[in-house]
Amino acid sequence: MKILVIGPSWVGDMMMSQSLYRTLKAKHPDAEIDVMAPAWCRPLLARMPEVNEALPMPLGHGALALGERRRLGVNLRQQGYDHAYVLPNSFKSALIPFFANIPKRTGWKGEMRYGLLNDIRLLDKPAFPLMVERYVALAYDSPKINQASELPPILWPSLSVDDEEIADTAAAFNLTDHRPVIGFCPGAEFGPAKRWPHYHYAALAQSLINQGYQIALFGSEKDHAAGDEILQLLTPESQEYCFNLAGETTLDQAVILIASCQAIVSNDSGLMHVAAALDKPLVALYGPSSPDFTPPLSHKAKVIRLISGYHKVRKGDAEQGYHQSLIDIQPEQVLAELTQLLEQGVNE
DSSP states (O other), X not given: OEEEEEOOSSHHHHHHHHHHHHHHHHHOTTOEEEEEEOGGGHHHHTTOTTEEEEEEOOSOTTOOOHHHHHHHHHHHGGGOOSEEEEOSOSXXXXXXXXXXXXXXXXXXXXXXXXXXXXXXXXXXXXXXXSHHHHHHHTTSOTTTOOSGGGSOOOOOXXXXXXXXXXHHHXXXXXXXXXXXXXXXXXXXXXXXXXXXXXXXXXXXXXXXXXXXXXEEEOOOGGGHHHHHHHHHTSOTTTGGGEEEOTTTSOHHHHHHHHHHSSEEEEESSHHHHHHHHTTOOEEEEOSSSOTTTSOOOXXXXXXXXXXXXXXXXXXXXHTTOOOXXXXXXXXXXXXXXXXXXXXXXXXX
16 A cells, blocks of 8 residues: 655644554555655654655645646656545645545545545544544544544654764764753744743753753754843853754754753744654643643653643734743743653653
């Protein structure tokens, strides 16, 4: 069996989609699973053993580009795919499998996709409250699985990183083995409203450095300024033990370096899901966004959130500053949870 998956565009969603690939591989051990996704997701797919090939999606997130999608689909016909799974809910995401003449095309009902999908599922959102459950449910014939409780135990995301590349990459970024590393992921795609304040990160970093750790800050180039703000609040003698790697690494290098860490402290972000998939002790900090839909999928994760429900924050509001619910999470509480996770790791 040859399977094509039209994958999601965001790092966190791509990580959760691995549970579908793992489920399909368990059901069909000889299947070849190819995933079409944007270029920035390909380093993640390369570390998923279930994925045969990551196919480039050359089109932008919002582009319809009907002619280009038809060309891509026609070029895929020679691959002889038997089954396609379309994870995004958009109309345009279903076009390429349709143009590729893939016999069975599965996905949840979305933007007028009748005809493009011929195995269309009607989503009962309360029956499948988690995104990962909605992905995995597509692997099972409808209507055999009507709610999440009927799913077999979900195979959580799990990325593959070996010790040699950890050692080489850590050395390349001057992360010595003289002190154990705690990783911070202080960025978030949506802006400050989803971020734990930089001054809280700095206070936590100072406490950990005083205990003999070194700190690595991960994120994209636009997170580098937040990393510098954290660094500047440390005592001068402590700054040599804090490395602002946001924007300095590729995504693949960040994955490897996160794998080298003793533990991770993160906002609700794509890198949070990477840390969970690497089975790292993880403290995940939530504010207005809710872990009820996309929690970190790991037994070693501890979520800290002081409010309940979903709190919508408009983009303009998000750019104004930190959300009060995140300001109210104190560094001492995070340190206590992190210490407990580290002690559990030692005792396992």
